[in-house]
Amino acid sequence: MRRRGAHVGIAACLLGLLAGCNGAAKAPDGKPKEEASIPVEVAQAIVGPIEAAYRGTATLEAEDEATVNAKQGGVIEQILVEEGQRVRAGQVLARLETERLALEVARAKSALDKLEQDHRRNESVYQRNLVSREAYERTKFELEGARAAYDLARLALQESEIRAPFDGVVSLRHIKAGNQIQAGSPAFRITRMDRLQAQIHVPERDIHKLAAGQKATLRVDAWPAKTFAGEILRINPVVDASTGTVKVTVAMTPEQPELKPGMFGRVEILYDRRERAVLIPKDAVVTEDAQHSVFVVQDGRAHRRAVSIGYSDADHYEVLSGLVAGDTLVITGQSSLRDDSKVEIVNAPTAAPDAKASSVAAQDGLQG
Template sequence: MSVHARAVALVCALVLVGCGDGRAKGEDKDKEKEEASIPVETAIAATGAIDAAYRGTATLEAEDEATVMAKQSGVIEQVLVEEGERVREGQVLARLETDRLRLEVARAKATLDQLEQDFKRYESVYERKLVSREAYERAKFELDGAKAAHDLARLALQEAEIRAPFDGVVSLRHVKVGNTIQSGSPAFRVTRMDRLEAQIFVPERDIHKLASGQPAMLTVDAWPDRRFTGHILRVNPVVDATTGTVKVTVAMAPGQPELRPGMFGRVEIVYDQRQNALLVPKDAVLTEDAQHSVYVVADGRARRRPIVVGYSDADRYEVVDGLQPGDELVVTGQASLRDDSKVEVVNAPAATPVVASGTDTQG
């Protein structure tokens, strides 16, 4: 073969190789252009009712609770009740030793009897003008003083019995038999269990939403599946300048014996309700710089869409602008998405619509 022929053959071989490489590179580029689908879970936007409520925490307190003080000093002779026992107004809870007090009453009574007899004689002779008016009035003053002393001695004897101030339950006993107690020292605590209150402190910006009589709900850790009822009893008219809050007192409804003073609870006060609101799961909503958005799935792609939200509860948002009922929203997998990403739905959203009831939560 001549030199010219060999040169022509080499050029053809290089051209063929170049064409082959070009086809291979083109195929690689086509493969790179193939977009992988991102697996996501979705839910359907649906209409339903949502309540608006203010939520806070509080410790239950008894409306009526009193520490019963000893009115006399002495030694405890009898303790007649124990903690947890129900008592009636005026019932004797404990007695002090009364021997000395009884003697004081007897002495005061003897003095009173003597002065009454003396005064009767003075009255008789005064009417006949045999004694001066000054002597008569002195006898009368002494008699009045003896009556007061007798009344005080009887009162001291009565106060040796420690009594319940109202119907309730003995929630704490401070004394034991044989203890020496001083006047003004605590002996018992009596609590009225059927009138319980919860106090929450509401920011002043929200106080216009609340008013006396509005219904309230309470949940406590001891009964997690129960919702206890009540209502706003009063709203304090003064804003605390230190905290910027207003004290709101919630009265629990009677007939809920599971509730006890001292329980920690979560209070929910309903102040508005919207029917036929468009509701979406909270998991579907992305929040950046106070702006809300969702990924809407259509034709196998997820497109990011800004929305305006209204009320919310523990699980859902109300959407007031940006969506339509029936829109399919990504609830799991948003972290891997960009606008117009190709997606693969791995659940059945039509079978799991948004629950159509709930309560807006603020606070």
């Protein structure tokens, strides 16, 4: 009897708990409470163009740049150009003292003149068989050696002038007037400013999306409001085994004087464009465990829906599947939602912001 009484007591308690739970879901007048609406902001999926691009960073380099070395040693007598000055190919940049070299030329010329006279005299007597062929050949070889010595002396005198190898700008001067310089020592650096390049390194898995001739743009911190044009000049055929990347060289379009060698910039290479893509704001996408989903609002309730994402730009994702243009999506308040939650739209359900006609990928790397 005691055990049966205990069982009856437990049952009564359970019934009381259930009654209390049911009572918590009811208003004081006994009617069930209405489900609370969660405030959200929404936008609509639209159709628009989107472009995909590779984005990387690079330092601008001059295609033609050379360190001009002194071909002769000596004392710097005269410097004719300064840094920042434009020069032409073959223009004299500096001169060494030439007194000793000029004397060498004069001595070599004198020796040459003497041997030319000796050779002409021997040639005359040789034709009359008054001198041996051996003596004649000896003076002939001595004359050729003297001519070579004279040419070398003249060349040394010419090389006392340091000349520009090509058209460009003097980007660095290493020498000072009056200083001694050794043969082979650097004197100037000449840079061709109108042929600039940017080299980026693209992962090998993405290199098939790029090709020579594709258009590229460059932005630099010195000119944040400007975009500079270029195109892919070449793609290295070899993959760097240590990094798994391929070097891609972008040639900047000439006549962009704002660009200077050494500038750090951000390169974007467009590789695809879709004119009629379904676009949604980036804020609408919820990503969990590499899976993308959105909340679609229908009849006042939010339904979670998985989507497949394609290209992206600074503001939008392209949706490959899961949505159609015109679907209303939650862009603010997703953290409070569950599937089939009741929502209250607090903004006008307008279309998502218009997609840019020439949008580019804002994230680093290739999308899609």
